[in-house]
Amino acid sequence: MEFNLVAIVILYQGNCGLSKCITCYLMAMSAADLLLVIINIILNRINNIYFPLTFLFITPVCAVRAVLLLAALDCSVWFTVAFTFDRFVAICCQKLKPRYCTEKTATVVIVIVAVISCLRSTVWYFLFVPSIIIDNVPWFCIQGPDYYTSPLWAAYEWIDSILTPLLPIFLILVFNGLTVRNIIKANRLRRGFRCHGSGQDNIDPEMENRRKSIILLFALSANFILLWMTYVTHSLNWQVINYNYLDKTISGPVYVAQQFGFMLRLLSSCTNTCIYALTQTKFREELKNGIKYPFTLIVTLFK
Template sequence: MPERIQTRAEIKDEKALNVLAIVILSRGKCGLSICTTRYLVAMATADLLVIITDVLMRRISYYYFPQCFLYITPVCSINAVLFCAAADCSVWFTVAFTFDRFVTVCCQKLKAKYCIEKTAAIVLATTGILLCLKNIPWYFTKELGEIINNIPWFCNRKPSFYTETAWVAFDWFDTVLTPLLPFVLILLLNTLTVSHILMVSRVRKGLRGQSQGDDHSDPEMESRRKSVILLFTISGSFILLWTLYVMYFLYYNITGTNPRDFTYSEFIFQQIGYVLRGLSCCTNTFIYGVTQSKFREQVRKSVKYPVALIMKSMIKQNN
């Protein structure tokens, strides 16, 4: 049963922020390359879909619209597939963007061929299609909860999901693909990127004479320092927010406990893992975007513009 973990006001705020990020990034006025913008827009879109399919269409609607058509068994089974696909896309688009940043910083020869708009479009489209296909089996893990007026209602996970070899293997494959493999890839790519940045910074610092006590500022080194902080923030946020979900997965597999038989404390542990997993799918775009001064400037302009229009309209009416 979905937990009431967020209010409708909070959901509206999250949706508004994601929509704002998509609009601002799509305008291409943040000083980012077209390639980078494509990745960020894709990440923001996937994050928005996570909010819609999981929090809005499943958790919030359960409490405010319990008899909604969304809880007819085939519909909520499809929604489960859409949510899993959106969550996977959010994670793997982040991995794709991390790899793009790695190539940009560390592989100058490959950069000209890989870090272009066409390649970004191909990578994002291929990744999205494959992840959607991979999540189709989730539809068949659901069974109806009850029949009301000859209509199947609600979606419960089949008990066989936790016992049949094929489903257990699929569950392991799903968890390894998201988030265990992204854990490794993001850490590896960020470590290589940071190492390269530090190495280049030391060389640059020596060439500028800073190692001899020269205190002249270096904008390039400052930019790279911010990149290091950004990469560590992304890695730390991703790992911390997914860790509890991974622990929950390992717990019920190692102990052989069916989640449908969880105690109250185990159930709370499970739900917190779900909450943090969803939160992880809604933070990366803003961690990338908010650290960009031009992005913050565009946000301020977007907020000021409607206020200025209202004030202008009121002045005209008074005159």
């Protein structure tokens, strides 16, 4: 959570040498990840364990918490897809790049993704019903009986699983694959021209930058897919397991796999920005300057 907050502050200053388009996407990703950590850890996990009887457990508030969590998760995933597509356009679509890879377009895409994610997550608000009513006040959230019997809810759950994260995983793989193929093809042509022109294969800074781009893209894809795989596997098999598996205690392998998937999914929201931002030299310099600033200020005051 601290890194996401620091990343937002550093990126907002605009001293990282990144284009405004990239900065918009990175700030949006960091903000969504920060919101996800706050809702999931502070408002859900910590509150559920240490403050079990607060106003946050009133049914409408509890349902809103669930909607906000799903919306933040959806934004985190699809902001990553939007940024991946932006980099695909920047590298592979030179004619479209001047019109698409702009701060204005990035802002519009971010707003559209956020609005759609919020609207899509709002549907889940109507799923929950109170577990108990005390003095006409509904408490806690449980899934309504229609959730287990209605084919509409079953279909919506499958569609939701496809939209997050199966489709994003597929799109990230496709865009990154096309981007890497374009970079490799361009490198071969550039290497051939350099060897033909100079008679030797010297180190090319442009090719070195492209090589780093390939490593970055593969790192992002591997990080996203690996950290989501446990959750995806559990989600796709949950309906079968739920009805046929007998050991449903907190020590059972099904519950452990579920919680492990949740943990890795949350970890994914903390690593995407690290992969993108920490690979930038100027970002690391700004981070070091921020860490040194309090000590420099103290030394200056005592002089």
